[in-house]
Amino acid sequence: MNKVILLNKRPHGKPVLSDFKIINEEVPTAKDGEVLLKTLFVSVDPYLRGRMNDAKSYAPPFELNKPMQSGIIAEVIESKHGDFKKGDFVSGMLGWKEYQTSNGQYLQKVDGSDTKLSSYLGILGMTGLTAYLGLTEIGMPKKGETLVVSGAGGAVGTVVGQIGKILGCKVVGITGSDEKVALLKSTFKFDQAINYKTTTDIKEAVKSACPEGVDIYFDNVGGEISDAVLANINKYARLPVCGAISLYNETKVPLGPRLQPILLTKSATMRGFIIGDFSEKFPAALKQLTSWLKDDKITFSETIVEGFDHIPQAFLDLFEGKNQGKMIVKI
Template sequence: MKEKNRQIVLANRPKGMPDKETFHFVEQDIKELEEGEVLHRTLYVSVDPYMRGRMQDAESYIEPFQVGKVIEGGSIGEVIESKSEKFQQGDIVIGMFGWQTYYVAKEKEIRKIDPSLAPISTHLGILGMTGLTAYFGLLDIGKPKEGETVVVSGAAGAVGSVVGQIAKIKGARVVGIAGSEDKISFLKDQLQFDEAVNYKTAADLKEAIGQACPNGVDVYFDNVGGKVSDAVLANLNRYARIPVCGAISAYNLESVDVGPRVQTTLIKKSALMQGFTVGDFSNQFQEGAMQLGKWLQEGNLKYRETIHDGFENIPSAFLDLFKGNNTGKLLVKVADRQYEK
């Protein structure tokens, strides 16, 4: 007799900061496979800030989660049983099946990954959407030139840490903004950022960024929004570019996020600010993934993962994102591989 499938569903739409009551655990039978279908067991699930947005019932670039339905998101699994000619027991697959322990997928819902290239978890991180987000946001919107100054906020996070490293590869001077001394050390010592600013301890953040960027800011990769971004915008150079990737400071606000309006700054500096999501670049994913894999194999890209253990700990891992507790990509490991090939 098969195990039951355990799911984490959205219990209600949170107002402000989500908590454990935002989620319910449910169990259900695993359905019988039909022709062309594949049963896999989840090994890792991805836990990302953008998921907070999907908990709202608001128009956005991606459909909101449904109350009572499983939380969707990037996951990696191992094929347990297959009625598809394309997948075999033991294959490692990636898809958007989310926070559940088993999933019966149609062929087109999953994609095989090669576990010999890099640890499989990297396909949810530096070789996956996270890495591609950094790659396209920085290179297609930020367009850093050699010798320019690139500032990245949320710099020790999953996307930010890749942004800074790609900017270094492109010959830019890189300044990271993060919220703990551990993260500052990680950025400077492990990732070789040129400077790093602790936004929590800086007496005057605008001035601290100015000091870390004596030639001004040419590219600002914005992961956080809010007061951190206000302070960076006060240090822009003429013709600065600002890829706007995330605004984690605003995701749990219950009121309108208010701050200095940007129009006058944008005019004075002839600066560009462009919001994006990785899906905007989907027809270039292959190019990006190949380049990221190459840099990783050459040792030019480092990554850090924070891996929590156990399916039941997914909600607390997600809530950690908003406490600034994680460095690098945040994942939850749900099971070990069973059919090591």
């Protein structure tokens, strides 16, 4: 049989396990022009929360009683498609299913001989591209500037900080545990890191970590953490708005400080960033990331959860900060 995970209910506020349903289906067979895929690794990502709402956004909502989807690495176990053979590994936006067929559209072959296959869901996938393009295209870092990254201990954040260091910035991370603070400074070479859960005054903590002010704020979380960073920005600061995880489960978005006077008086630029808008730059960005990885200039960490049935829980755990680096489910 073939296990499949459906969207069972649309969450109100924080998602819960009963918003998902696991069912059993027959394993499908590949028709002419199709491949049969076996799922190996599943990416769980904060943005999937938005797709569980019935609301228009940059990605269409998931349908009730239909399979959830995300970035997946799979093995071709049967091929009736000229471009793929049995044993190939592929990456694509696929359903939360143990087995599924595909006509090959949007599937990319991946090669696990030089790097872990799962890295195509992280540093060599959407995560790395988001970090690299969000920082370089909107953050536009210059040597000697101060870069602050929120969500710093997660998939995108750990990569942003390292790229900031490569490009000559002073890098300060904001994250949710002392363990992640230590990891940011040791493994990922951040200059400083702040635990937002134990710091009583984040605005003061940012001020003291950034005595020369903040030139770039790579925002993964929004909300009060971002309010505190915004109070410390320099003239001509750039603020790529990559994510707002602290607000994804809010039923009523809380009001923060009005941003216009801050942006105006600092001649600052705040810009929303959606990775799909930069697709023509993916090949060059991947080339750069691959080269840094090969030269040991950059590294990555993964939190691997095992077992198909645990995909929903791994997704929920993102909102509790249970991951370090990229959260991935190994099937």
